[in-house]
Amino acid sequence: xxxxxxxxxxxxxxxxxxxxxxxxxxxxxxxxxxxxxxxxxxxxxxxxxxxxxxxxxxxxxxxxxxxxxxxxxxxxxxxxxxxxxxxxxxxxxxxxxxxxxxxxxxxxxxxxxxxxxxxxxxxxxxxxxxxxxxxxxxxxxxxxxxxxxxxxxxxxxxxxxxxxxxxxxxxxxxxxxxxxxxxxxxxxxxxxxxxxxxxxxxxxxxxxxxxxxxxxxxxxxxxxxxxxxxxxxxxxxxxxxxxxxxxxxxxxxxxxxxxxxxx
Amino acid sequence: xxxxxxxxxxxxxxxxxxxxxxxxxxxxxxxxxxxxxxxxxxxxxxxxxxxxxxxxxxxxxxxxxxxxxxxxxxxxxxxxxxxxxxxxxxxxxxxxxxxxxxxxxxxxxxxxxxxxxxxxxxxxxxxxxxxxxxxxxxxxxxxxxxxxxxxxxxxxxxxxxxxxxxxxxxxxxxxxxxxxxxxxxxxxxxxxxxxxxxxxxxxxxxxxxxxxxxxxxxxxxxxxxxxxxxxxxxxxxxxxxxxxxxxxxxxxxxxxxxxxxxxxxxxxxxxxxxxxxxxxxxxxxxxxxxxxxxxxxxxxxxxxxxxxxxxxxxxxxxxxxxxxxxxxxxxxxxxxxxxxxxxxxxxxxxxxxxxxxxxxxxxxxxxxxxxxxxxxxxxxxxxxxxxxxxxxxxxxxxxxxxxxxxxxxxxxxxxxxxxxxxxxxxxxxxxxxxxxxxxxxxxxxxxxxxxxxxxxxxxxxxxxxxxxxxxxxxxxxx
Numbered sequence: 001x002x003x004x005x006x007x008x009x010x011x012x013x014x015x016x017x018x019x020x021x022x023x024x025x026x027x028x029x030x031x032x033x034x035x036x037x038x039x040x041x042x043x044x045x046x047x048x049x050x051x052x053x054x055x056x057x058x059x060x061x062x063x064x065x066x067x068x069x070x071x072x073x074x075x076x077x078x079x080x081x082x083x084x085x086x087x088x089x090x091x092x093x094x095x096x097x098x099x100x101x102x103x104x105x106x107x108x109x110x111x112x113x114x115x116x117x118x119x120x121x122x123x124x125x126x127x128x129x130x131x132x133x134x135x136x137x138x139x140x141x142x143x144x145x146x147x148x149x150x151x152x153x154x155x156x157x158x159x160x161x162x163x164x165x166x167x168x169x170x171x172x173x174x175x176x177x178x179x180x181x182x183x184x185x186x187x188x189x190x191x192x193x194x195x196x197x198x199x200x201x202x203x204x205x206x207x208x209x210x211x212x213x214x215x216x217x218x219x220x221x222x223x224x225x226x227x228x229x230x231x232x233x234x235x236x237x238x239x240x241x242x243x244x245x246x247x248x249x250x251x252x253x254x255x256x257x258x259x260x261x262x263x
Numbered sequence: 264x265x266x267x268x269x270x271x272x273x274x275x276x277x278x279x280x281x282x283x284x285x286x287x288x289x290x291x292x293x294x295x296x297x298x299x300x301x302x303x304x305x306x307x308x309x310x311x312x313x314x315x316x317x318x319x320x321x322x323x324x325x326x327x328x329x330x331x332x333x334x335x336x337x338x339x340x341x342x343x344x345x346x347x348x349x350x351x352x353x354x355x356x357x358x359x360x361x362x363x364x365x366x367x368x369x370x371x372x373x374x375x376x377x378x379x380x381x382x383x384x385x386x387x388x389x390x391x392x393x394x395x396x397x398x399x400x401x402x403x404x405x406x407x408x409x410x411x412x413x414x415x416x417x418x419x420x421x422x423x424x425x426x427x428x429x430x431x432x433x434x435x436x437x438x439x440x441x442x443x444x445x446x447x448x449x450x451x452x453x454x455x456x457x458x459x460x461x462x463x464x465x466x467x468x469x470x471x472x473x474x475x476x477x478x479x480x481x482x483x484x485x486x487x488x489x490x491x492x493x494x495x496x497x498x499x500x501x502x503x504x505x506x507x508x509x510x511x512x513x514x515x516x517x518x519x520x521x522x523x524x525x526x527x528x529x530x531x532x533x534x535x536x537x538x539x540x541x542x543x544x545x546x547x548x549x550x551x552x553x554x555x556x557x558x559x560x561x562x563x564x565x566x567x568x569x570x571x572x573x574x575x576x577x578x579x580x581x582x583x584x585x586x587x588x589x590x591x592x593x594x595x596x597x598x599x600x601x602x603x604x605x606x607x608x609x610x611x612x613x614x615x616x617x618x619x620x621x622x623x624x625x626x627x628x629x630x631x632x633x634x635x636x637x638x639x640x641x642x643x644x645x646x647x648x649x650x651x652x653x654x655x656x657x658x659x660x661x662x663x664x665x666x667x668x669x670x671x672x673x674x675x676x677x678x679x680x681x682x683x684x685x686x687x688x689x690x691x692x693x694x695x696x697x698x699x700x701x702x703x704x705x706x707x708x709x710x711x712x713x714x715x716x717x718x719x720x721x722x723x724x725x726x727x728x729x730x731x732x733x734x735x736x737x738x739x740x741x
Contacts, residue, residue, distance in 0.1 A: 050696050053688070078698035090693040093684075094711030103707065104697035111698070143711065160697065 001066055003028045003199040004168055009060035011048045018044045020224035021060070026168075029196040033210055033235060034203045036221035037243045042203045043087060045221070046172040049201075050084040051077050064168060078104075079111035081167030085157040085174050092144035097156070098126055100144045101163055108164065129162040133189040151182030158189040169193070170201045175209035187212030207239040222248050289348040294341055296320065299447055302347050306416055306450075309423055319436035319446030326440045332602040333631040333663060334571050336508070336545065344479045344510060346448045389414060389453045389469045401465065408464050410494075411456040415483055418454035425456055429487050433516035433553050433579070441512040441547040441573075445481045449514070452482035457492040457523070466721055468497040479510040486516070488523035488558075495526040495721060508536075508570060510545045517552030517560055521582065524559045525552060528720050533568035538597045538626070543570025550574065556582030556611070563719045566593040566601060575633065577606035580614035580642070587616040590716040595628030595660070604634035604665075609642035609675070618649040621713050624660035631663040638675040645675045653683040654712050656705070 006024040010017065018041050026032050036042050048055045049062065051074035062069045064080055072080065092100065106116040117125070130140065133155040145153050154174055161169055171190065175183055190213050194200065202213055210218070210232070218234040219226045228234065228246065238245065290298065299320055303313040328339070389412065405412050411422060418426055436446040453469040471482065488494050511533065519525045527550075536543025546569035552560040562576040572595075578587030589605035607616035622630040630653065638645045653662030664681050686708050694704035710717070710729055717725045 050692075052692055074692060074695040075698050075700050078696055082696075084696050086693065086696075088689075090689045092690060092693070092708055092711055094714040095707055100694075100707070101697075103703070104694075104699050107700065107703070108698040164697065 002026060002063075003030075003065060004201070005061075005063040005066075006045075006049075007061050007063075009045075009048070009062060010058045011044060011055045012058055013044075013054055013056070017058075018055075018224050019048065022221075022224075022226060024201075024219065024226065026199045026201060028199055029194075030216045031194065031200040031202060031213065032217045032219060033213075033215035034201060034219050034221055034226075035205070035207070035235060035238060037248050038205070040221040040248075041224040042205075042221050043172055044224075046084055046170045046201075046203055049077075049168075049170055050074060050082060075107065076111070078164075078166075079108045083161050083164055083166030083169045085154075085161060085169065085171040087173040087176060089145045089148075089153040089157055091146045091148075093146050095144050096141055097144050098123070098140045101126065101160055104160075105163060126163060130159055132162050132192050133158045134185055135159055150177035151179065151185075154178060154182065154186050155189065158186055158193070162189070162193055166198065168199050168201070170203070172203050173205065174202070175204055175206060183209065184212060207235045210235045220246060222246065290345050292343050292345045294320075294344070294346055294448065298346055302448065302450070305347065306419065308419055311423075311427060312419060315431070315436065316447050319443050320448075322437050323440065323443035323447055326443055328440050332573055332633070333629065333665075334573065334600040334602050336571050336600075339508075339510060339545065341444075346479060346481070347450055349450075389467075404464065405467075408461055409458040410461065410463050411454065412467050413454055415449070415452040415454050415485070418485075422454070422456070425487065426454070426485070429485055429516070429518055431516075433518060433551050434514050434549050439549060442514050442549040445483060445512050445514045445549070448479075449481045449483040452484045452513070453486075454484075455486040455494060455496065457488045457494045459489045460491045461489075462492065463494040466495050466497060468499070470499045479512065481511075482513050484513070484515040485518075486525060486527070487518045488520060488525050490520045491522040492520075493524045495528070497528045497530070497721065499530045499532070508543055508545055510547070511569075512547045513549070515548070515550040515576075517550075519552060519554045519558035519560050519585075521556045522558060523555070524561075526561045527552070527563070527576070529562075529564040529566070530720075531564065531566045531568050531572075535568045535599050536570040536597065543599070544568065545571045546574065547571070548574040550576035551579065551606075552577070552587075553579045553581055554585035554587060557584045558582060559586040559588070561586075561588040561590070561719070562605065563588075563590040563716065564592070564603075565713075565716070565720070566591070566603065569601075570599060572599075572601040572603050574603045575605055577608070578616065579608045579610065580616065580645075581610045582614075583611040584613045585611055586614070588719075589616075589618045589620070589634075590719045591619070592621045592623070592713045592716045593630055593632075594623040595625070595630045597626040597628060599626075600629045602631040602633055604632045606635040606637070607647060608635075609638040609645040609647070611641070612643040612645075614642055614645045616645075616647045618647070618651075619715050620649075620651045621716055622651070622653045622662050622664075623656070623709060623712065624653070624662050625656040627659045629661045629663070631665060633665045633667075635667040635669070636677055637667075638670045638672050638677065640671045642672050643674050645672065647675075647677045649677075649679045650715075651679075651681040652712070653681075654709070655683065655685045656709075 002025040004026040006022050009019050009022040011019040022045060034042050044055060048057060057070055069077060102122045109116055126140065135155055145156060148156060174186060178186060202215060215232060218230055218232060220228045296317060299316050303316060434442050436443055455467055457463050486496060517525050517527060533544035533546055534542065554560045560578045564576065566572055572593065576589060580587050587607050591603065593601045593603050595601045604620060605618055607618065618634060620632045622632055624630045632651045634649065636647045636649065649666060651664045655662055662683055666679055668677055670677060686705065690708055691701060691704050694707065695701060717729060
């Protein structure tokens with residue numbers, strides 16, 4: 001049984017249909033990349049899986065470990081092991097990074113019937129995990145994402161993922177806004193968290209990220225559907241030929257290495 | 264997590280809204296010189312005080328209610344208010360035995376035990392019920408340190424010389440409409456005197472409770488910190504839930520003599536009215552301190568209650584090297600309106616002031632920060648730092664910032680920073696995606712926003728304030 005099964009998923013915002021029948025199976029231990037031009041519905045898929053309210057699912061179902069996911073509130077999905085690394089991590093002034101993360105972890109542990117971690121145990125664990133993405137102690141006591149650089153925000157996302165140990169990690173354009181060094185650090189962190197028990201869905205516009213996080217499968221989305229799936233070579237082919245190769249419009253010059261067109 | 268859910272979240276019950284069945288001695292409504300004479304006689308006041316009341320009343324008659332504040336309310340009928348209400352017993356200060364057990368229960372229910380064995384550790388409490396002070400705890404311990412902490416009425420009897428010297432010295436009887444009214448009809452309140460060089464051995468606290476209907480509460484607090492002394496003082500306030508509005512017009516005067524420090528903290532939770540804006544306290548309060556040479560006055564307030572809040576705790580920085588601080592959290596929910604801020608008036612050289620104001624608006628609440636920083640010609644090298652932040656929950660509330668800056672000395676440094684932000688869907692979703700429930704997320708975000716102010720509160724009250732904000736925003740999640 002696949003860890004994540006998405007079946008004929010349709011979703012919309014207001015009157016606008018965005019996802020028009022997504023089918024996706026991701027097994028435990030696998031990393032799948034989802035690529036596609038702007039507006040193809042990649043980020044919407046991530047948001048729908050995590051349970052953002054603005055999106056209405058009109059058809060289809062999503063199973064996590066065989067259990068229906070869509071009727072759960074976002075926090076319940078988190079406790080079931082769904083983690084979304086945000087494209088634009090949110091700032092929460094005055095709330096310490098570690099306090100936030102401990103509150104989150106303990107909320108999830110309560111749902112699972114586990115004992116809450118006290119401040120000392122948590123601190124020790126957090127310190128250990130922070131090495132993965134090279135975050136220092138001073139950084140941990142700052143307010144959540146406040147005044148962080150783009151790279152720090154993305155590293156913080158991966159750090160949170162390391163602490164929360166999700167079953168399913170969805171990385172939404174984690175490469176956007178990163179210079180090459182930050183990209184290497186973040187990708188290194190992600191690779192360090194690959195595990196036979198965990199599935200990852202890596203959403204990206206550019207193939208560049210996939211040089212560092214090598215996927216087991218690549219899917220290309222367009223117009224709210226997955227129009228092609230293949231192995232790693234599909235991403236390389238896209239890079240070479242551009243989205244135009246699949247008959248797709250992409251104003252930003254497609255999947256080539258051409259640096260960051262977007263923030 | 265749409266606006267609807269946020270509004271659900273910001274609906275809450277008012278836990279302190281009960282009424283106590285206490286027999287009271289209440290004046291019939293109405294105000295004239297005879298009422299003031301009767302009030303003064305009832306309290307056995309010396310002639311100078313009656314004269315002062317009458318002078319204030321006559322001046323009040325010449326004043327008009329202020330209209331510059333950004334709040335709207337139905338006109339107040341000053342003749343429909345009763346100006347005196349006292350629980351029917353003879354309060355004896357050294358024993359709680361004669362206090363109506365119903366009153367003791369009231370304070371217990373509010374989490375302020377007055378009974379000996381349950382008293383708050385290291386916090387002396389003066390409990391004011393309607394118009395009179397009913398009990399003051401830890402008097403003996405304070406007396407040993409030479410500290411005077413008693414009800415205003417007792418101070419009138421026991422320390423008339425101190426009262427005569429300082430009453431009206433910071434907020435004159437003619438100061439403003441509400442201060443003049445208070446000066447004419449004030450019923451009770453707290454008096455504190457800290458002798459030279461004494462560090463008050465415990466936190467002092469006054470707990471105000473309005474119980475009777477159709478009465479106004481007009482208390483006065485006077486704190487005098489003599490040279491080189493230190494005191495930390497806290498006040499808390501609640502009132503029953505009623506359909507009608509009740510007027511609360513208090514005056515607080517602080518005198519910090521050379522080298523003294525006064526830290527004054529308020530956790531105000533008057534009944535705010537219901538979700539439709541019915542009922543609630545009209546809170547029109549004048550608070551001001553005067554800081555002499557090297558003295559420091561610090562105001563910290565957490566305002567979550569009242570239908571209307573009109574309040575500008577101020578510091579007159581008279582002495583050289585004196586310091587004024589103002590830390591404020593003001594929450595308006597439903598139809599609450601707050602127009603609050605501070606005045607820092609720099610007279611002395613090298614005077615410094617800090618203002619940190621955090622306004623939170625939810626529901627259809629309207630929150631205005633109004634502040635004045637005034638640097639006079641004599642204030643060489645004065646410095647001020649002001650930070651005003653507003654947080655909006657939902658899209659039907661409002662936040663306004665009205666800073667006035669007047670500088671008459673070119674050596675002054677005045678800084679002003681302001682921000683407005685919204686608890687958005689994004690912040691809430693981010694927290695929930697990590698596993699934190701919606702209610703906990705709102706409370707966490709709001710508390711984070713207020714952190715700078717909460718850390719100024721004494722420990723016990725910081726916890727209370729955090730809880731209060733939590734309760735104030737609590738509700739069923741839709």
